[in-house]
Amino acid sequence: MNAPRFPNVTRRSLLLGTGALVVSFSLKDHAFAQEGELNVPAKPPEPVATGPKLPGSLADTPSLDAWIRIDADSSVTVYTGKAELGQGTKTSLRQIAAEELEVPPASINLITADTAITPDEGFTAGSQTVQNSGTAIRNAAAQVREILIQQASSKLQVPADQLKAQNGRIVGPDGKSIGYGEVVMTDMLHVDAQPKSKLKSPDAYEYIGKPFARVDIPAKVTGGPAYVQDMRLPGMLHARVVRPPSWFATLKDIDTASIKAMPGVVAVIRDGNFLAVAAEKEFQAVQAMRALTDLAEWEETPRLPNEQDLPAVLQKSESEQGVVAEAGGDFTGGITTFSAQFMRPYQMHASIGPSCSVAHLDNGTMTVWTHTQGVYPDRKAIAQMLGMPLDKVRCIHTEGSGCYGHNGADDAAGDAALIARALPGRPVKVQWMRDQEHLWEPYGPAMLTKVSASLDVSGKIVNWKYDLWSNTHSARPGSAGALLPGQLMASGFPPDKPVMNITPLGNGDRNAIPLYSIPNMRVLWHFVADMPVRVSSLRGLGAYANVFSIESFMDQLAKEAGADPVEFRLKHMEDPRARKVIATAVEAFNWSSDPMPEGRGRGFAFAKYKNHAAYLALAMEIDVDKETGKIRIPRIVSAVDCGEAVAPDNIRNQTEGGIIQSLSWTMYEEVNFDNTRIMSSDWSTYPILRFSAVPGTLDVHIVDNPGSPYLGVAEAAQGPTSAALANALANATGKRLYNLPFSPARVKATLGV
Template identity: 50%
Template sequence: MKHGEERVDQGRRAFIINGALVVGFAMVPGAGRAFADTEVDTLGTQVLAPDLPGSLRTNPFLDAWIRIDEQNVITVYTGKVELGTGVKTALLQVAAERLEVAPQLIHFLTADTALTPNEGYTAGSHTMFDSGTALFNAAAQVRQLLLESAARQWGSTVEQLSTKDAVIQGPANQSMTYAQALVGVQLHRYASARSPAMAPDRFTRIGHSLPRVDIPSKVSGGASYVQDMRLPGMLHARVIRPPRRGCRLEAIDPSAIDNVGGGVRLVRNGSYLAVVADDEWQAIKAMRKGYELARWSEGDALPDSGNIHQLLTELPSKRYPIRNTGGAVLSPSLSPVHRWKATVTKQYLMHGSIGPSCSVAWFNEGILTVWTHTQGVYPLRAGIAEMLGLPLEKVRCIHAEGSGCYGHNGADDAAADAALIAMALPGKPIRVQWMREQEHLWEPYSSAMRVELDVAADAGGRLGLWNTELWTTPHNERIVNAGRLMPAWLLAKPFAPAPSVPIAQPEGDGDRNVIPLYDVASSRINMTFVTQMPFRSSAMRSLGAHVNVFGIESAMDELAVQAGVDPVEFRLRNLSDPRARAVIEKVAAAFQWPAKASGPGSAIGFAFARYKNIMGYCAIAVQVHVQRQTGEVVIDRVVTAVDVGQVVSPDGLRNQVEGGIVQSASWTLYEQVDYDPAGVRSYDWSGYPILRFPALPRQVEVHVLDQPGQAFLGAAEIVQGPMAAALGNALSNATGKRLLSLPLARSGWHRAL
C-alpha cells in the first residue's frame, strides 16, 4: 500500500466506539532499542512515510498530533521545544488555524517522551519547516474527518457544513461538537499525502502576531524555567568536575565532606563526584570543599590558541569532497582577470547561556523522570537509559524551558548529572544546578575553523572559479550514545563517545553554506573533518554558516572592487534565484544603497545568503563607525530583508532576526574562548566578553517578504552569516584593511589601524 493511501489500524484499542480519542503513541517500530540502524532524517528520527510532508514523515499517525476528549477539549502535541524563539506560540497558531478554533481552546503540549511525537532535535531552523508543516496538514485532515462524520450523521454534504471553535454547524441549524463528531472516526491512521486546501487570504491566525504564551511568567517573575522548579522533598546537588578532560580521580576524603554538616552526602562513581544536601547553600559549600580535597591525575594537553588553525591541518582527520563542477581551473575562454585568494579563520566560541545548565530528576517506583532544557528529549532519553542500564520505557524525559540555549550547550550533560545522582538516592527529587565556571569550562564549544578561498571572475564581472578548502572539528556531537554525555566519561565503567560523523549536504556541518548560491562556472570545495580534537565541539546556531558566509561575502566584495562594480550590482549580476534577488533589491532600496557614510571612519557593507541554500533568504546592509584611536566599533544602522516563506508570526519573526543580528555582531567582533596549555581562561564573563548594551546597533530595520501559501522555511538562524559578513565588509571599507580572523575586534585590530 502506498503511503498516500488511507491506512487505518483496526486493531488498535485507540478506537473507542463512543467517539473519545485515546492517544496511544506507537512512535517507532522497535522503539525498545535505544539506537536502531534505520533510515533517519537530518535530525535523527526514523522515516516511516517518506512521501508525507514535514514531521509526518517520521510520525505519520494523526493521533500522534491531535487529541479531542469527551469534554471537547483539544490537545495538540509537538516534539519540538520552546527555546525562547517563540515557536510554541507559532505552532499553536498553525494548529488553531487549520482546526478553525480559537488558540485558547487548545491545550498545547511540547516534548515529553511519554506523550508527544519523536521529532528528534529542535535545531537547524527546522521547527516550522518540520513540525509546523506536520501540524498544518494533520490539523486540516482531522477537521476534514470530523466534517465527513457530521455529514454522514446528518445526511448532508461536507460543503454544507462550517466550523467555529470546535463546533460544527449544519445546514438546518444543527450543531455538534468535535467530540460528538468523533463517533465512527478512527484517527489512528496514516495521514494523507494531500490535505484540504485553505486559501491564505482566509487565514485569521497565520500571518498575525499573537501574544506569546511563554512571556507572561517571564516578565512577571513567575516560574518559567527548569531553574525555577521546586518539588516536595527535593534535594540540591552540585557536581565536582576534574580540572580538565582526561583527568582521573586519585583520592578524596569523604569524611571531610561529611563534616560540612547539613545532611551533605557524597555521591561517587569512579571519577564522577557530586554532593547532595537538603539546602542549596550547603551543597555549594560542600562542592567547594570537594574541590579543595580532590586529587586528580594529569589530563589531556591543550594547545596554544595562537597555533590552533595550523594545528587543525595536522590533527587526525577525514577529507570530504563537497563539490566538484566544471573542472579545477578556469578555461581560457573565461578570461580570469580578477582573482582573490585568502584564508579566513574562526576561534572556538561558547554558547554563553545566561542561566547555567540545570536539571531535576526523580527515580521513584522504578521510573526515572528527568525535567530538562534539552533540545531533544528522545535522544537524551536513549542516552541516559544506556548510561544507567535501564530499559527505555523506564526513563521519561520532559522538556522544561531553560534560560539560554542557541545550540548544544550543557543541558544534556546536566540532565545526565541529575539522572546519575537520582539513581544513587532513589525516592528523592534531585535538582542539579551548574555553576558559571562549570558552564564555561565544560559545555561543548562551537568549533574553531580555517577556510582557504581561491575565487576568480572574468572581465565582465561573472564568477568563473570558486575553490574552497576548509578545516573544522565537529559541529554535531549530539546524543547518539551514552558516551556523548560528558558525565559518562568519568564513571567507574566509562562510556566512549560515538565516532564523529559530519551532517551531510545540503544541511551541512562545518561545511554548512560553504557552497555559494551564486552562479559559478567552475567550483571545487572540500572539507577536512578533524576527528581528534583538543576540545569537545558541537552545534551552535548556524554551525559553519557563520564563517562560511563571512568568507563568501568577503570574496564577493573583493572581486567587486577589482571589477570596478558596485557590490550589490556584482551580486545581482551573478545570481539567478528570483527570491534571492528580491531580498537584495529590497535592502538596497530601503537602505538607499549606495548610501554615503558620513565622516572619517564611517562606512557601509552588504551581504546576502540563503540559509543552507534550501531555507530562508536574508540580505543585510550595515553602516558602522570606527574610532581609530580606540578601535571602538559603533553599529549605526542595520537594514535587513528576509524571506522565510509563509510567515506565521510577524512579530516573532522580527524578534528572531533582531536577536540574530545582535548575536552575530557579538560573535564577529568580540567572542572567543581564551586558553593556553595551562588551561581554559574563559571561566567567567570577564574572560569571555560579549556584546554589551552600549554597543548594540543604534537602529535596526527588518523588512519581511511574506510568501503566502509557500512552505515555512524557519528564521532562527538565517541572519548570523549575513550579519557577520556585512559587518566585516563595512569594517573593511571603514579601515581600508581586510581583516579575516574572527573575532575582528580582537585579532590585531589596532595593528591593522
Template identity: 45%
Template sequence: MHKELTASRRGFLKTTGYLSLAFAIPLDSALSQANPNTPRLPGDLQTNRKLSAWLRVNANQTVTLLVGKVELGQGILTAVSQICADELDIDLNRVQVISGDTALVPNEGVTAGSFSMPYCATAVQHASAEVRAILLELAAEKLNQPVNSLTVQDGKVLASNGSNVAYWDLIVGESLNREATGTIKPKPASQHRYIGQPVHRVDLTPKILGEAKFLQEHRPAGMLFGHLVRPPTYAAKLLSVNAASVQKMPGVVKVVRNGSFLGVVAQREEQALAAANALNASAKWEVEKKLPTHDGIFDWLRTTKPNRVINTKVQPRVGGETPAKTIEATYYRPYHMHASIGTSAAIATMGADGVMLIQTHSQSVFETSIAIAKMLGLEPSKVRCQHMQGAGCYGHNMADDAAADAALLAMAVPGKPVRLQYTREQEHKWEPYGSAMVIQTKAGVDANGNVLDWDLQIWSTPHGTRPGGEPGNLLSARYLEKPFVQPVPTNGGPPNYAADRNGIALYDFAGHQVLTHFITDMPVRVSSTRGLGAYANVFAIESFMDELALAANIDPLTYRLRFLKDERARDVLQQAADKFGWNSWKKTINRGRGIGFARYKNIAGYCAVALEVEVNPRNGRIRVMRAVAAADSGHIVNPDGVSNQIEGGLIQSLSWSLKEEVKFDDTQILSTDWNSYPILTFSEIPPVEVVLVNRPGAPFLGTGEASQGPTSAALANAVFDATGVRFRRLPLTPERVKQGLDKKGTA
C-alpha cells in the same frame, strides 16, 4: 497553552477528565509507523503517521496538540497553535499544547537546524486539515447532511438547514487512531484567520510578569540539591578524595563517586556547594598538558590530518579561458561558547516504579533519554525526559549533561527529586563550544571581474556531538569507573553538512568547487552552536565577494546581483539594500557600510543584512550605528516571530563577531566568567529594522539561523569600508582592529 506534566500517559488521561477522540502513540513505535510502500507524508507526519499522535479533541471544548519540537524562545509553540486553530476552524485559545515529553508526544527528533517550521509546522498543518475532514464526515453522518454543505465556526459544524453539532459532541472512540493519508489539502491563505498575523507569543506574558518558571527556578516538593566536582582539565583522572569527612558535613545526604565522576547531594543548595568545595579541595588529580592553545589552534587545524576530505564539484567549468588574475584570502573563526545567561540545570527523580523522570531544557529529549538509559543500565522505557523551558540557548549546550548528571545523583537517593545546576565556571569551562574554523578562498577572474573558478577550502573539527542515543557524548559518562567512549563524530549529511554548512555559495559561477577537511580530533569539547559551520562559511564567502568586487572596481551590491540567479535571493538582497538606502548613502570619515547575504543551508530562509559602522581609529572600537535585514521565510505564520528570530540572530552574531573567543592554554580553558568571555551589552545593540518578504502558499522555511552569517560578513565589509583595512580573523576586538589600523594591512 503549554502544560508541564509529571504524570504518566495513563495517569494524565485519568487526571485530566477529558474524553478525547484519540490517545498518544507509544514512544517506541513513533518511528516505526512508516511503511515504505505507502505515500510519503508532509514533514514529520512521515515518521509519525498516526493522527492520534498529534491531536486530541476533548470533551471540555479544547483541542490538545502534541508536538515533539520544544520551545527555546523561538516561538514555535505559538506558530503551530496558529496553524492548528486555522486548519480546524477553532479559536486560538482552545488549543492546548504539550511538547517535548517523551512519554506523550510524537518523536520529532532534535529541535535544531531551523527544521521546526518545515517539518513540525508542516505536519501540524496537514494533520489538522485531515482531522477537520474527519470531523466533518462524522458531523455529516450525524446531521444527515452532505459534507460539502457544512461550515465550521469555532468548532461548531453548521448545516444549511440550520442544524448543528460541535466537534466536542462527535466523540467516537478511536476515530483518529488512523494513519494520515496526505490527501487533504490545507486551506488557502485567503481563508486564514491566524496564520500571517502577529499573534502575541503565548509564553511571553507570564515570563515578562515573572509568573512563568524556567526550569532553573523549579522547586518540586521534597527536592534535594546536587553539585558536581569537575576535573581541572579534560584529560584529568581522579586519584583520591576524602569523601568520608565530607559525608559528615551538615545537610549532606550522599557523596557520590564513580571513577572520576564526583558529586554530592544535600538538603540545601548552600550545603551542597560547601560540600562540593570541600571535595574539590581534597581531590588529587592526574593532569596532562596537551592543548594547542587558542593562538595555536589555526595552525593545528591546517596541519592535523583530516579524518575525511569531502570534495564537492558544485559546477565544473567548461572551457579553457585563462583567468586574468587569481585572488586569494583566508578567514578565521575562533571557538565560541553558547554563553547562556542561565547556567544549565536539570531535576531528576528515580521513582518507585523504576522510571527515572528527568525535567530538562534539552533540545534532544528523545535521544538524550536513550543515552541516559544506556549510561544508567536501564531499559529505554525506564527513562522519561520532560522538556521545561530554560533560560535561553540555541544549540547543544550543557542541558543534556545536566540531565545525565542529575540522573547519576538521583540514582543514589531513590524517591527524591535531585536538582542540579552548574556554576558559571563549570558552564563556561565544560560546555561544548562551536568549532574553530579556517576557510581559504581562491578565485580566478577574467578582465571584467567575472568568476571563472571559485575554490573554497574548509578546515574544521566537528559541529555535532549531541547525545544521539550514545552515552559517550554525555560528558560525565566518559569519567565513570566503566567509562563510555565518545563515538567518532560525523559531518552530517547532504545538503546540510555541519562543517561545510553554507560552504556552497548560492552564486552562479562558471567553475565552483568546495573542499572540506573534516578533523574528528577535538582539542577542546565541541558541538552545535547556532548555525554550525554556516556562520564562518558565510563570513568568508561574503567577505571574499566584497574583496572581488573591490578588485573589479564594482559596487558590492551590483557585483553580487551579477552572479545571483535565484529571484527570491535577488529580491531579499535588493530589499535590504533599499531599506538601508544603499544607493543614497553618503560616506563620512571613519564610517562605512557593508552588506552580506545567504540562504541558510541553501534550502531554508533567505536573509540579507546591511550595517553601518563607525570605527574609532584611536582605540579600534567599532560601533554599529544601525542594522537593516530582509528575510524570506516562505509563507509567514507569525511576522513578529520571524522578525524576532532575525533580530536575535543578528544581535548574537554581532556579539560573536565583535567580542567572543574561547581562550585556553596547553592545559585548560581560561575563559571562565563574563570578564574572560565578554558578550555584547544592551548599550552596544544598534537599532534594527527587518523587512519581511511573505510568500503565501509557499513552504514554511526555517528562520532561526538565517541572519548569523550575513551579519558577520556585513560587519567585516563595513569595517573595511570605514578603514580601508580588511579584517579576516574574528572577533574584531578593539585590540585586533587597532593593531590592523596601525599596520594598515589585513588582520
C-alpha cells in the same frame, strides 16, 4: 514550578477513554540523524511501499492521533516533538493548528517534547520546527477537520459539502451546529495521514500571519516559574557537581567524611572521576561543593595545542577530505585570480543561565526534566549510562534560560539522573555554576577557510575554489559517551567517534556552497577528527563561518571588479526570491556607494540558510574609533523571506536575536586556553556584547509568500551579520579583518595604531 507539568502516565493511558478522538499511539524507533548533527550516519531505512511522501514530520509519525486530540468537551490538544527554546514554538504552532481546526489559538493545549506522550521528532535544531513539525500539525489538523465534518454529516443529516467548521463546531447551512466533542468516536483518528490535505486558502486566514502575544513571555518577564531552574518539587534535594580542573585530569583518592558531616549534606556521590554532593538546601550544597573542591586532588596532563597557532593545528590535524560540491572543472580561465584565508576561533554558547536539570527515580522509573533539544536521544543516552531499560526512562522538555545548540543541558540531565539513581525516592535538582558552564559546555568548532576565485574581462566570476578545515559540529547525545557524567564515571563510556558527514543539511560544510551562479566550482571539507577541546552544535553550525568567508570574499571580488558590492552580487544571482530579498534590504537601507565620512562605513551580505531555508539580506552602517579599535553600529536593516510567514513578530524576534548574537560572536567571543586548561571561565575572560553595544536601530522587513512552504528562519542571520560587519569595517578603514573576533585590540593592530 512546584510539580511536574504532566502526570506520570504513558501516552496510551493518557489517551484511553470514551468521548475522545484518540485512544492510542505508537512510535517507531528511527535514527536521529537530523540536520547533519550526529556523528554516526543514520541506519538505512527499511523498505516501504512507494507512494507520495507525507508532508513534514508526518513522514516519520503518520498517525493523526499522534498530533491531535479532541475530547468530549470539545477541548483540543496538539502534540509536538519539538521544544520551546525561546523561538516562539508554543505560540506559532498554536496558530498553525488553530487555523486549520477553526478554533482560537488560546483554546489549544499544546504539549511539547516528552518521551511518554509526544511524537519523536529528533532534535529541535536547524530552524526546522515550523518547517517540519508545523507542516505536520497543519496537515494533520486539516485532515482532522474534514473527518469531523464527515462525522457530523451523518449526525446532522446534511451533505458534508454543505457543512463547515467554525469556532469548534460544525455548522450547517440552516444554522444548526454540533460541537466537535459531540461527534468524536473512539479510534476515529487512529488512521494514517494522507499525502494531500484540504488546506485553507491564504485569503481565508484568521490566525496565520497575524500578530499574537507569545504565551511563554509573561512568566519570563514577571519572574514567574518559566524555566527548569525554577522547579521546586516536594522533598527535592539540591545537588552540585565538582568538575575536574581540566579535560584530561584524573581524580586521586579523596576522604569525604568531613563533607558528609556538613550541615544538610545527604550524600557524596563518587563514580570514577564523577564527583557530586547532595544536600537538603541549595546553599548547603554550594558550601559542600566548595569544600569538596578544596579537598579534591587531580592529576592533570597538558594536551591542548597552542591556540595562537590554530590555523596550522587544524591543517596538520586533517584526517579525511570530502567533496562538498564540484561543477565544471576549468580552473584555468579568468584574467586575474584572488585568494584569502579566514579564521573562526572556538566559541561558546555562553548561556546566561547556567544549565540545570531535575531527576527523580521513583518505583523503578527515572523521570528527567531537561532543557535538552532532543528528549528521545537524551533518553537513549541516559538509559545506556544508567544501564536501565529504555521504557524506564522518561525525559520531559522543560525550558531553560539559555540554549540554541548543544550546551550543558544534556550533561546536566545526565548529572541529575546519575545522582538521583543513588538517592531513589527523592527528586534531585542539579544546578551548574557559572565557571562550570563556561569550562565544560561543548564549544562551537574553530574553522579555517581558504577561498580563491578568478574574474573574466567582464568582471564575472569564472571559477571558485573553497577549502574548509573543521571538526564535526555535533557530538549530541544518542549514546552515553556524549554525556559528561557518562565519560567521567568509572565505566568510562567513550565519546562517539567523529565522522565526516556531508549532507544537503550540512554540518561544518553548511552554507559552504555559494548560491551564486559560478560555472566552475570546487568545495572541499578537510575533516579534523581529533578535537583538542570539546565541540558540538552551536547555532548555525558551519554556516556562520562559511557565510562570513564567502560574503567577505564577494566584497573583495567586487572591489577588484570595480563594481558596487550589491550590483556585483546581483550580477551572479539567478534566484528571483534571492534578488527580491536583496532588493528589499538595500531599498529600505537606502544603499549607495557614495563615499562616507572618515571612520564610517557601510557593509552588505546575503545568504540563503543551508541553501534551502530562509533567504536573508542585511546592510549595516558602522563607526570605527581608530584610537580605541571600538566599533559602534548606528543602524542595521535586514530583509528575510521564510516562505509563508506564520508569526511575523516571531520572525522579527528571531532575526533580531540572531543578528545581535552574531554581532557578539563577531566582535567579542573567543575561547582561550593554555596547554592544559580552558582559561575563559567567566564574563571577564569571555566577554559578550553588552546593552551599550546594541545597534542604534535594527529593522527587519519580512518578504511574505502566502501559501508557500515554511522555510526555517531562526538561524538565517548569523552568517550575513558577520560578513556585513566585516565589509562595513573594510569600507570604513580600507583594511580588512580576516580573523574573528574583531576585538578592539585586533582592529587596532590591523589599522597599525
